[in-house]
Amino acid sequence: MYLLIPGRHHLLTQFQFDYLLGIINNPLQSTLDINGSPIQEASKIEAIIFAVTSANHCNTRRNPLPFYIRALAIEEFGKQLSSPCFIYGIDDVGNVKNFASYTIKRIKHESENQFNLTPENTLVVCSTPVLNMYQQEGFRILPAELKDGTTFQLSHTMPWEVVEGIAVTPDWEENFNAQTLMHAASYNIWKKYKLGTKVQGLFRDQMISDDGDITTTRDYNSYVRQMDEIAVLKFQETAPYIKAGRVGDIGCAVGSWIKLACNDERLRESDFYGIEVARALFDICQQRKHNGEFKNPFVFFSQRNAVTGLVFDRNSMNTIHTSSLTHEIESYGSRADLLSFIQNRYDELAPGGVWINRDVVGPENKDRIVLMKLTETDGRNNDFDKTFTKREDLAAYLQGLSTSARFQRFALDFRKKEKYTLSYEHVTIQDENYIRLSLRDACEFMSRKDYTDNWESEMHETFCFWDFNEWKQHLTTVGFRIAEPSQAYTNEWIVKNRLLNKVSLFTDDAARKPIDYPVTNMLMLAVRE
CATH class of the missing domain: 3.40.50.150 (Vaccinia Virus protein VP39)
Structure with a gap:
């Protein structure tokens, strides 16, 4: 009989060790499954198999440690058990309903057919909702920390709870009951490789998602x-x-x-x-x-x-x-x-x-009010506020809008999550339609209006928060010297392909003088003396 223990295994607890040791050293008939029923088997545990999931992920809050570090701890952990332990990395494949089946097949492949795990020869040790997948495959579940399989109430501290405790405890080795909760194999690896510092840094980072990305809406x-x-x-x-x-x-x-x-x-x-x-x-x-x-x-x-x-x-x-x-x-x-x-x-x-x-980069004098004229003949001018669940459908819809209608959609979506309000008003002067708004907001629209493939992601981003001189000021305050030929410039390709005959800017006065397209980009050379 085999024991299969699926999980990310960033940390191993003393409870896990004691639980496994109890199964190995006692008749299986004395072991209760998740339903409280004894295992009706007379055979002994021949091997313990650790399936280390998300083995291809590391340096994120959800998966802070690389596979080799996790495997080092498991190997030391297993040396103290009387049954041999085997470790197999299972790559993340996204949210799939048959992940349990994938894991079983991956172990068979990686072990070169040494382990063909079936419900007849394998017990699964699991205390998270993942156990449901293995039950659907016919495997019997040993609950470990799980007290109630219906409510998922726990009887003991889970390994990930210990990780989270370390993440918020600067001097975790002294000020957190890590040594009591962690198995010595994990504790020694965490201490030797200074993993507490690593995990604390990852958990402090609020800019990056749990899976290590800056945005979840980018194609x-x-x-x-x-x-x-x-x-x-x-x-x-x-x-x-x-x-x-x-x-x-x-x-x-x-x-x-x-x-x-x-x-x-x-x-x-x-x-x-x-x-x-x-x-x-x-x-x-x-x-x-x-x-x-x-x-x-x-x-x-x-x-x-x-x-x-x-x-x-x-x-x-x-x-x-x-x-x-x-x-x-x-x-x-x-x-x-x-x-x-x-x-x-x-x-x-x-x-x-x-x-x-x-x-x-943002334009100089970015808070000045300007008039923006937008073409209305290059697409639809209505239904600009439709919603879509698929990125591809949204992109096709946006591409069909006129420049004028696309601005209406931009005004709705731009940094909405960040609670930014784009202030503007429609004005008609001598039978010509304009948008009155700040130069900054006009430039935000001009720089972003054609990014339809990644619209949702781009709507989080601001391009015009600092102008070139503000950039120079902040850099020199730190100690940098700004070297030549640092400059802000207007990208002529953008002007030719995205702005001409689409967007025009004018002064907000009686003269309504045309305004040159503002700068779009910068090259900054900051030298440390």
Whole structure:
């Protein structure tokens, strides 16, 4: 008879050990299943099988520890049991109804048919709702910490509750009853690898979701395609200012900028470090490295958050590159997060090192009131407020709206979750229709109106919170020197392809003078002296 223990297994408790030891050392007939009935088997436990789920995930609140760390603790844990323990990693495959069946098949495959687990030869130890999946497959359940299978009332502390306790207890080794609750195998691994500090950092981070993403409404297929399409442009714009040595790309997406930098002969002796917080993108970076797509072998990727702390050693980096990132920190985090991010980059740079920041930027005098004229002949002008459950349906609907109607939808959706109110009014002057609003809000619309594929995600983001001079002020306050040719500029491709004959700006006075399209982007070169 086998025992199967499915779970993420970031921590093992003393109760788990005692429970398993009791099953192993006593006749199975004395073991009660989830219904309170004794197991009617005379055989002994031949092996204990740990199915470590989400084995391909780490560095998130939900899955803080990598698989190898979890396996180390389980291996030490198992050495003290009288039945052999086997460990198999089960990758996350999303929410599937037959995950139990998938796990069983994965174990059979990974064990090369050594373990063909069936309801006749396996008991499942589980105290979470996952047990329902195994019951549907016909397996008998041993409840462990579970007191009541109907209400899921517990009799003992769950391993994840211990993790959560450590996450909010700075000196957890002394001020939390960890040693009482944790099995020594887990306690020693957590202490040796300083996992408490790691977990506390992840749980402090309110900007990133439990599964390690900045937003849950982004279509990464279209996002990756867009990033790759403009990668050459981004590299060409920043390449002259890269200083060889230790080169970091924070928010590296799928590693396209680093890939191009690896082909630059000037940087052949450099080491490259890509930092990406979004798990979906980090996985692609790793895959591209495995595929041998980077000419320089000294390329390293990490899934980390550069807001909550340093991602490089102090005074160590010659170049730090960021592109289209800082506005996301302001949008999904807070102003304090952005200021922390700026300070962290200063602290990481070696003297003479440069932070190359390429991003969107707000216009000067952004609070001035302007008139905005929008075309009404390039699509529908009604039903702009329909709702959809599928991203693809929403995108198709938005693409059918006129520029004027799309603004109406934008005004409804823009930073609604953040409780932002876009103030505007319709005005008619000499039979011409205008929108009266701030230049900032006009630029927010102009910069976002064509992002229909990721509309829901883009509606969380603000591009125009600081103008170029405000950026310079905050950087110099930290200690940076702003180097030439730092500049704010208007992206002519955007003007030609998205704004001409669609949107026009005018002064809000009797003259109604045309206003040039404001700046859209900036290249900021911040040097640490």
